[in-house]
Amino acid sequence: MATMTTADVLQVNNSEELIGLINEVIEEVPEMQFFAASPVKKNSYYTLTCTGNPTVAFREPGTERVFETATLANRLVECKYLDASWALERSVAQKCDWGEDFAKGLQAKTHLAAAFKAIATQIWYGRELPGSDAGFDGFATIIDGVVDKNGARETVVSATDADVADGSSVFFVRTGIDSAQLAWGSSGSFVEGEIIRAPFGGKNESGDLAGAYYWTQELAAWVGLQVTSRWAAARIEKLSATTPGAGLTDELMYRALERFPAGVRPDAIFMSRRSLSQLRQSRTAYNPIGAPVPYPTEFEGIKILTTDAISNAETYSATGADSGT
Secondary structure, three states, X not given: OOOOEHXXXXXXXXXXXXXXXXHHHHHHOHHHHHOEEEEOOOOEEEEEEEEEOOEOOOOXXXXXXXXXXOEEEEEEEEOEEEEOOEEEEHHHHHOOOOOHHHHHHHHHHHHHHHHHHHHHHHHHHHHHOOXXXXXXXXXXXXXXXXXXXXOOEOOEEEOXXXXXXEEEEEEEEOOOOOOXXXXXXXXXXXXXXXXXXXXXXXXXXXXXXXXXXXEEEOEEEEEEEEEOOOOOEEEEEEEOOOOOOOOOOHHHHHHHHOOOOOOOOOOEEEEOHHHHHHHHHHHXXXXXXXXXXXXXXXXOOEEEEEOOOOOOOEEEOOOOOOOOO
16 A cells, blocks of 8 residues: 555645645645655544564473563544634735735745644654644654663663753654554645635724734644654754764764664654754765765665754753753
8 A cells, every 4th residue: 555645645635726735835844745644534543552562482382481462552643733824914915916816825825834844843842842732742752752661761862961052853763654654634634714804903002993904714734643653763862063072973873773673774864954964074084085075865775854843952951861851
């Protein structure tokens, strides 16, 4: 069965006009191109994830062995309401040389682009960022929950044990129904209201009614992140441009890759453009003639994707290496 992406899901239950706008802006967000996606009828549902591996053993016929079965747990997946509704003052639209319809379409397109970028940020940081409490949990939180029997995080590598105020992260991720994918609630159907003219305004400082007429449209969707494997992602954290020795290097990349079990391979590596530049600079010394090396596009055959959704302003307190933020 072919893997669906967000573009595939949203092609089904939305208007041709909206699909056209989605196709124009979705390519600007690499997360929307990469992550598998699925339409779901309910906006919250339970899925299964393996939290403990079974043990098997050879035995002689007629003898016994101790059975330790795999531990499966239900995990709640919640699609959250993303509101991209817009308004545009009618007089501004009327002054557009290309007509009011063009102005309204541009406003809708701009809000859709912002919506997909908001989803991308939510994928990585979830509710850890200010103003994101109403969204879904992201990899930063999910990865912190993957711990061994001693409580140590299994899929995190720290670049330094110092305070970092200009931090960034690199995420090694897998995608698919058996690892991580986006879930589009309401069967992937956007809430797409009619574009209507409505008065907006209130009372000014003198208590007089003040306002103007606007074109406005309700535009929203239900979306969540479904993670069904403890090995869906790994993170390099506390990367810095000002802390000595805390830039991205191949050594850190290999340490992160080692966090995955044998036979489990990430599908992509996401990072900021600053981290990509640091990785390139770290390789210059290995060039036999000292010339600048090209920007890396892959690591051990795993594609590298840059995104603006990963911050270069993460903050961390000074803790031990490979420890929490």
